[in-house]
Amino acid sequence: MTKIHVTSEINGDEVEFLTEPNVSLLNALRDEVGLTGVKEGCGTGDCGACSVLLNDELNAACLVFAPEADGAEILTVEGLSDGDHLHPLQQCFLEGAALQCGICTPGFLVAAKALLDKNPDPTETEIRYALAGNLCRCTGYDKIIRAVQDAAAQMQEA
Amino acid sequence: MGCWTVTRGLNTLKYFSPSTVEEAVEVLAAEPGAQVFAGATDVVPQIRSGKPEPESLVDLKKIDRLVSVADAGDKWVIGAAAPASHLTANADLVAEFPGMVEAAGLIGSDQVQSRSSLGGNLCNASPAADSVPGMVVNGARAVIAGSGGTRTVPVEDVPQGPGKTSLAPGEFVVEIEVDHRPANTGDAYLRLIPRTEMDIAVVGVGARVTLDDAGNCTSATIALGAVAPTVVRVPDAENALAGSAIDDTALDAVAAAASAACNPIDDKRGTIAYRQHVAGVLTRRAVAIAAERARNGGAS
C-alpha cells in the first residue's frame, strides 16, 4: 500500500481522500480534494494564505500533516457561504474593497471567522493582532480591518 | 493506536498516533528512526524543504495526558503538546502565571498558536524559544517518558544548544509541571522583535519576583533567551534584587547584570551589542512588570 486513507468532514460533507504520511494538509486539500481556494504562499506557516479551521481552531494547513485530518472537521473558504448566500465577512470584503489581487483573501476570511467566532466584538487592535498571521501585500490592511469591523457589527445586529 | 504504513519505492513510511503514553513509549522503542511531533510547526516545513525524511512520524496529540491543562492541587500540570491557544484561554492559569502564558502566546500567529506547545517549543531547542524563559523563572519541570520509565527534570536541563536536547533516543516530554506560585509573586516575559508579530525573538526576558509584605523583594529569578546557545539565568541580577525595594538603583544593577550575562552572536536578527544592551533594557522592564503584578497579588 502506498497511500493512507483519510476520512474527514470537510465543509460539512464527509470526504475521503488518499494521502501519504508526510504530506501536508495543504497539499492534500489542494491536490487530492481539489479545494484550491486554500492557497500556498510560503509553505512555512508565515503567510496564512492556507488558513483553515481544523476542529474549529484556526490552523495553517501547511503546518498540519494530512493524516491528522482523519476524523476531523475542516472548514475552508469554500465552505464559508451558505449556498449562494455569502457569509457577512465575504459580503463585507466585497463591499469594502478589502481585496485587490485576492490571493490572500481566502486565508483572511477564514482567520477573521475564527476571530469573530471567539470574539464577536473585537477592537481594531485585536483584529490587527488576530490577523497578523495573514500577510497581504496589496491593501496595506486598512480596508481588510474595516471589512472585519463591518462584518462584526452586522453579525452583532443579526 | 492509529497506525499507517505505506511503501514508497524501497522505503517504508509509518505514521503512528498512540493514545497512551505507554503506547508511545513502545512505538518509539520499536522505531529508532521515529520523529515525534506535537504541533509539527517545524517538522512539516522541514520535510517539505527536502531535509532527510524520518522513517516514521509519531503524533503525540492523541494522548489525552499530553494535551490536558489541569490544576493538580499543589501544581499545574500542562500537557507537553497542549496548544498554546488552550493555555491563553485558561483564565486560572493566566491569572496565576501571566508572564509564562504570555510567553507561550507569543509563539507565532494565531494559526501557529493552535499547534505550538510548551513541549514542542522546549524540545525544538531554539535559543530564542519564547516560552522557555517564562517556564524557567517559574521553576517548571519537564516530565520525560522513555523505555526506562519516567523522570522529571528542570526544564532548563532539556535544551543543550541550538537543536540539541538532553532527551535520550525514544524519550519524549509528557508534561510540564509548575508549582503554584507563592504569595506576593508575579512573573513577566518581554521580547524584542522588529515587527509586532511573526518574528523570532532577538532578545527574550523572563522575570519572576516575590515580595514580602513590605513590598521588598525576597527572591527573584531572571532568565534570558536568544542571547546564548541556551537560556541563561542571571544570578547577579537575582542577587541584586533580593532584599531590595526594586528601586532605580536595584533596576540599574539588574540591567547591567543582564547585559553582562549575555553571550550572544551577531546574526541576521541582531548584533552582539544590540542584544547585550536590549537584554538590560527588557530585564529592567520585565522586573518592573513582575513586581507590579506581585504587588497586585500576581494578577496582570
Next chain:
Amino acid sequence: MALAEDTNPMQGFKWVGSRPIRPDGFDKVTGRAKFGADLVLPGMLTGAVLRSPHAHAEIVSIDTSDAEAMPGVKSVVTGADFPEPYGKPAEQDVQRNVMAREKALYEGHVIAAVAALTREQARAALGAIKVTYKVLPHVMNVTEAMADSAVVIHDNMITKNVDPAPEAPSNVASRTVFDGGELDKGFAEADVVVEREFTTKPVHQGYIEPHAAVADTTPDGRSTVWCSSQGHFAMRTYTSNVLGWDASRLKVIPAEIGGGFGGKTVIYLEPLAVRLSQKAGRPVRIVMDRDEVFRASGPTSGASLRVKIGAKNDGTITAADVWMAFEAGAFAGSPVGAASMTALAPYKLENFKIEGFDVVVNKPKVAAYRAPGAPISSFGVESVLDEVATKVGMDPIDFRMHNAVEQGDTATYGPKFPVIGFKETLQAIKDHPNYTAELGPNQGRGVASGFWFNAGMNSTATVNINDDGTATVVTGSPDIGGSRASMALMAAEELGIDVVSIKPVVADTETVGFNDVTGGSRVTLATGAAVVEACRIIVADLKARAAKGWDIEADQVEWVDGRAQPIDGSQPAVSLAELAKNWGRTGGPISATYSHNARGVGAAFSTQVCDLEVDPDTGRVTVLRYLTAQDAGRAIHPSYVEGQLQGGVAQGIGWALNEEYIHNDDGVMENPGFLDYRIPVASDLPMIDTVIVEVPNPAHPYGVRGVGEVGIVPPLAAVANAVAAAADRRITDLPLSPVRILDAILNSED
C-alpha cells in the same frame, strides 16, 4: 440590482466615481478564482528547478543521466535544451537568466529542471543531477563591484555613456547624466548646503502568490501556457524568444495573478515548463517555493547615493548634486535611469547634476518594482531636503511648495510639465488634521513628496453587445488591483447601462489584440481609453441603427442615459436592450474593437506625512499615523484608488523599516522566507489615511492619470524624516531597523 452607492452628479457622471462590487470579487471571496498554481490538466507532471548554490561559479559539467533514470522522471532540461544566446544584449540576458549557461551568476540561478509524476520524485531527481562547479569570487554590492580590483562578472561589459569608452571591461554597465545650469554658481548662491550619503538594500516585491506556470506542448510544436503574470502578451514574446520559437506557436492564457508590483512583468518558469512538456509529451506545472521566489525572482536594487543640496534662506533651492550607483543584479538593467529622472523632478531647479551608474553584482537580476528606482533616489533627495528646510527654518510643506513645479515648468529630465497636481497634494496635506496633530515625547513627524511618470503603451479592447442588452468588455490587461471594475465603470458610463450589465474579461493572446503589461500605472488610462473608444464606436453604431428605424439621419440621433432618441424628440427613446434584441435585422452583430498606442499620459505626484514613535532604549519604531495625498486625475473606482495608495504606502513603510536582502559571506541569501524577510503585518500598521486629489488629466476621456506606483515613492523618506525628528538623529542607511536606530542613538550625536 444597482450597486452604485455614491454616484457623482457633481461631476456629471453616473458610474464613474462610484464604488460597485468588483465583478471578479465573488470568485475571489469563495475560493473559485483560479490562480497560476490552481490549474490541473489531465496527465500533468510536476516540475522542479535545480538552482545554483553558489553566488558565482563556472559550470564545468552537468550530468543528468542518473536523474533521467529515476522513477517517475519524464524529462530533464539544461542549458543544452535551449538555443545558444542570440539577439539583442537585453534578450540574451533574459535567455541566460532563465537558464544559466557557462556560469551561474547568483545563488538561485537556474541550472536544470525536471518534470516527474510527483513533486517528491521531481525533488529527488534534482538531487541526482551531478553538477561540477568551479567557484569564483563574487561581488555583492556597488562598492565592491566598482572597486578597481573587483572580479568582473561579464568579461564583455564595457561601460556605456563614458567618453572616451573604457578599454577594459568592468561591472559598470552604464552611466547616465542629467544636468542643467552651473552647479558651482548654484552652491555659491546658497546660504545653506547639506550633503549626505545614503545606502539602501535590495527589497522584494513580496507578492503573496509564488510564480507559477503550466505548459502543454503538443507534438505539432505548439504550446499552450497558463501563467500568472502582469502581461501574457509579454510572456509570449519573452518565452518564444528564449525558446527560439515564433511567438505564434505559443498561446498564453492569463490566470488570476496574486500580486505583481512589477515583479511579474518578466519570465522565469515559462520556457522551462514548455521545454519540459515538449520533451515529456505531457503537460507540466512548475510552482516556485517561497525561498525560490526570494532567491531567484526580481528584487529591486540596493543602492549607494550621495546627495548635496543648497538653498537660500528664503527657501529657494539653488543647486542639487546627486550621485547614485544601483545594483542591477547579475545582468545590466537597474532602474537607475528612472531614478535619475525622478530624483529632482518635483522641484524647479536651475543648477543641478544627476549622475547614475548601473552596476552588476552576484545577486538575482532586478525586476521592476512599483515606480522602479524612484523610491531610492527620492529617499536621498527628500531626506536632504528635510534637513535643508529645517536649517532655513521653514515648514517642510511650505518649503516644498516654494520650490514645487507646476504646469509649464521644465522638469530636470528635460521636457515641460503639462497639467499636474503636485501643489494640490502639498496643500491637501497641510489642510488635513493629521498634519497638526499633537506629538508626544520620542515622537516625530516626517514629510516627503514623490513623482512618477506613469505610462501609456499599447492596449486593445473589444466591446460586444449581447442580445440581452448586456455588454462584454474584452481586454488583454491582467487585473492585479481591481481594473476590471474600472473597465466596467467606464463602459457603463459610455453605454449608459447598469455596471452589473457589463462583463469585463481578460482574454488570452489568441482572443484579443495585443496589450502591453499591466504596469506603469497604465491600465486604467490606456486600456481604459481603449474601452471608452470602443464603446463610443458602439454608441455611434447604435445611433445609426436607431436612425434607420426612424428613417432619419444618424446625426439626428442622440444617446442619452443608455437610450437613442431623435434630437427633435419626435419619437420615443429606444433603449440599448431593445436595440440589442434586434441586432440581426439592423446590421448584424454589435461589436467594436479599439487599439492604440496610448497618448495623453498624466504624471503623478504624491505627498505623504508619517507620524511615528521611536523607543529610545530599543530602537523600535511604532507608526502612529500615516496620511497620503495623491493626484489621481480622476478616481474611476475610489475604493480601489484608495487601495492603491494604501498598498504603496504599506510597501514603502516595510522598505523603510525592516525589509532587506541579507547575504552571508558566501553570497548566499540568509532570509529567503517571510519569517526573516519582514514585510509589514496587520498589527504593524495604523489605518492609512488617504486624500484623493483630483486634478483631471485633460488628455484622458475621464481625466485619469494612473495611480498604482507613485504612492511608494515618498514613504522611505517620510519615515526616515520622522525617525530623524523623533530620535534627533539622521540615519541614512535603510532599513531603519531597531538595531540600526539604537546604534545611532547610543553612538552618534546629531
Next chain:
Amino acid sequence: MAEVHFTADLRSFTGGVSDVSVEASTVRQLIRALDELYPGLGERLSEGTSVAINGEIIADATYEELPPDAEVHFLETLAGG
C-alpha cells in the same frame, strides 16, 4: 522646425551642443537629420530611447509626427511596475 534638447549622455555625440533646431516632420526624419549632423547619434537614438514630444513621453515613437515647433527630448526607455 523641431527644437531638440540633448541630455548630458547625448552631448558626447554632439560635441557638447545641447540644443539644435532641425527640419523634420516625423521622428524618423528627425533621427536621420540628427545623424547627418552628428554621425553615430542616429544609431544611439534608435536603441532603447523614448521620445518626449512637447512633454509627452512616447515609447516606439519612430513614426510619430512632429507638430510645428515641437520640443523634442530623447530619453531612456522606462520600465514601470
